Structures are given as C-alpha cells and as structure tokens.
Amino acid sequence: MKIAELFCVDGQVALITGGASGIGYACAEVLADNGAKVCILDRDAAKLNEARQRLAVRSPDVMAEQADVTDRASMRKAVAHVIDRFKRLDIAFINAGIGGGPGFLDMTGKRNPAGAVENLEDKFWYGHITGNLTSVFVSLKSVVPIMRAQQSGSIIVTTSVAALKTENFVCTAYLAAKAGTAHLVRQVALELARYNVRVNAMAPGSFLTGIGGGRMADPEVQKRFAAANPLGRMATPDEIKGLALFLASPASSYVTGAQLSIDGGGSLGQAD
C-alpha cells in the first residue's frame, strides 16, 4: 500500500494534551501536516497561543484550549469544546507530564541527597503522581466516553523509558508514576479493545524538550545524557513524528496495549 494511504489521518480529529511544546507540539504538527483537525491543550496560556499561531500556518483546522490535566472540570470543558467544533474525536495524545528532576545520583555520578528516597517530601511525591499518573487517568476519563460511543479511536499516552528501567539520574517519584501510567495503558487497552478503541504508549528516552524546568537546556546535562546513550546523542522533538503518526493512523490497526520505546538504545545499557 502507498504510504499516503496507509498513514492517512486526513479529516480526523485529534486532541493533544501538553500540546504547546516539546513532544506534544511535534505530534500536533505532524497531524496538522497530514490533514487532521487538531486541538492542542496546555495550561500555559501564552505558550498555547504561540503554538496555536504556529500550527495555524500549517492547517486551517486548528484550535487551542487552556486546560489543566489534573482538573476534571477543566478537561471536561476542553473536550466538550472540541466536540462542539469538530463533532467527533478520533485521536487523543495524552502527553502532558511534569519532569522528574534529579535522581539519587547527580549528573557527575555522585550521590544527590535531595534525590534520596528518605528526603523526598510528601508534597513532591504527590505532585509527581498527580502530574504524571492521575493526569492520564483524568484525560482517559474525559476522552473514552466519546470513543466508546463512536466505537473507534486511537489513544496514545506518552510514558518514558524510565517506566521500563531504573534511572540513576531521574527522580524516583517520576519513575514510579510513569510505570503506573505504562501499566494503566495496558489495562485500559484490554478493556477497550472490543470497542475498537486502541490504547498504546510511546516510551521516549532522552529528548531535548523543556520538561523538568528546562534542565535539558544546560549543555552539560545534554552532554551527560548524550554520552550515556548508545547512539551517542539525544533526540529532537521532531523525531517523535514517525512513531506518533504510525500510532494515530490506521497503519497501526492491529497494535494495542503496546509500549513502543524510542530511546536510541538507552534502555539497553551502555557500550563504548
């Protein structure tokens, strides 16, 4: 089959949480470039507006909704607006998350007392579980009724390779939350398979995004992450596009409950 037909999302309606920057914005771009009607959600109004303007250059069918993925009412409202305008929902990228911050080792390989398990504040723990796990649950609850009624849909959750393996440099609360999300994806995929709704996860490794308060912008941090990767580099957000469109489109019609990692081999260990 020709590529254009196999990966066709023309006219489909997509929603992307955390869609104003990074991996979420890249997903929005590739969908818009291929004719989908796209709504980006973000809690940051200024970033959201700027992203909407950039997307509008690519496609006439673009909308943006300010929403907080941890707030049920705000998510319900945003999804209702999408349905008002586009009448259906075919694709949902549940992507919003918050960065982990440092782990129990710092980037030089030394112990980092602030990341030690006994020093993680309850508030910090709850914040990460809410921002990376409960947020996905709330987003699922907001989009699933529409897709179940339609008897079709593709849901793509951004997890992390940190959900699949331990990471010295990544905060423990983030790891636990992402692993919970990864397994939530499997369970919901099992529940929704008979309604023709597919649920999958993209598990990215080191991507150059603004997550975690922008620590990836630090060249020293970048160098460390690149050196620890078998391919010897980090990925740009654009490198998610192929996987994102694959999972959103009919090209992945027999894929559900999968965790597709995109990590430059980061979960394999280290070579030379």
Add this chain to the structure above:
Amino acid sequence: MKAEELYRVADKVVVVTGGANGLGFAMARAMSDNDADVVIVDRDRSHAEQAVAELSARGGKVRAEIADLADGDSLRGMFARISEREGGLDVVFANAGITAGPGFLATSGDRDPKGAIENVPDELWEQVLAVNLHGVFKTIQAAVPHLKQRGGGSIIVTTSTAATKTSPMVGTPYLATKGAAAHLVRQLALELARYNITVNAIQPGPFQTRISFPELVPVFAAGSPMHRIGRPEEIEGVALFLASNSSRFVTGAQYTLDGGQLLGRAD
C-alpha cells in the same frame, strides 16, 4: 511533515528474508509499493519467483535470491552481490522463520504427547534453530559489513509474542528460538549503535500466514482482546516506520503488533 516524506523508502536497497510468503511478503510489498529496491530471499525458487512476478506487476523494483540461511558463506556471497549490483545496502528484514510443530497442549486444551518436551525430536529442534536463530544470526553477520560501509542502516528482525510470553499451544523449540532472537536484537543494537545501525524487532502476535496452523486461528481469535487475528497487510505500517529515517532514534526495541494478545483475555 507529510507521511510520504516521513516514511520515505524510495531507492533504499532492502533485503527481506522469507520474503515470498506471509509477513515477509507483506514487508516486501510495503517496500516495493513505495519504490524501494527490494531483494526477496527465499529457499523456495518457485515461491520467490511468483512473489517477484506479483510485485513487479504492481510496478515494483524487485528481484529474488535463492539462499539457504544455514549457509553463512553463501549468505556472505549473496550480500556482496546485492551490495555491488545495487550500489549498497540500507535495510535488512531478517524475517524468515518456521514453525515447530505442536505445543504441549492441543487446541482442545488436552495434553498433546507429541509436543511434550521429552518427545520433541532432536531433528526438529535443530531444524527450527537453524532457521529461526542461526539463520537470523548469519543473515545479520553477513549484512553488517555492508551496512557499516554505508555509514548506517536498519536491521529488522521478526520475532513473536511467543518470545515474551509462554504459549502452551506453540511448539517449544519455536518459543526458545524467538526468545533468543529477541535478546540477540538487544545485544546487537547495543553493539551496532555507534555505527548508526539500528536493530529492532517486530513482534507479531497471531497473524493469518502460511506458517500458522489453521486449527489455531479460531483459538487465537477467541483469545484476542480484539477478537480477531492479524491480517498480513497490517504489518506494513511498522515495516515502513522501522525501514525509514523516521525511526533513526529507535534501536533495540521490540515493536509488538498483537491485537492486545499479550495483555491477556477480556470478554
């Protein structure tokens, strides 16, 4: 970016082992329909020629090579020929595989003595290893020098959900070889990353192919959360993704396409 550009494989030199039938043929078709230079490798000349004829009729640039995957020297010769004639090598689908007879349970759920571990014939064990494991190893071994010379490339191995979970109705040698192939993928991905060669696995669940037992089809369909087995053409998307430059940051991964089979059963 438009899909055509994102998943572009035009003019890439692509080798597909076991490319005359089933999933391999669907991979070869996805490549040739999108203007790659495709070489189908198969041990059966008439099947290979038929596949080439079918894809050529659709406008594909396709050739066949007849090879025995157990013969490393002949594989090395074959890859050298391909590389010389096509001016290089970009993508290798190490896909060829064979079944391994019955599992220790029959489709009725009763024990099948023929599949009991003590009754698995040595010859069957050796045959299945020869294709599903040694064949994959030798294919990759013969291809890697050409990919290194090219400055990078993609190796895609067809494993199976049987590599990840046990499966009482699938022959034990099959499970062992697929488990080994899956881990081989990870180790080679680690070794070859610095040469910009990615190594990934496509991990299919139950698909309707020549090597699937007809009596297992309804059993697998009933056990699938999607209530059906896969159609070979449903492999095309992942094949294009992993063969194209849009997956350059993906290596050592197992991409599962199983209709949710690994999740378990629902209603």
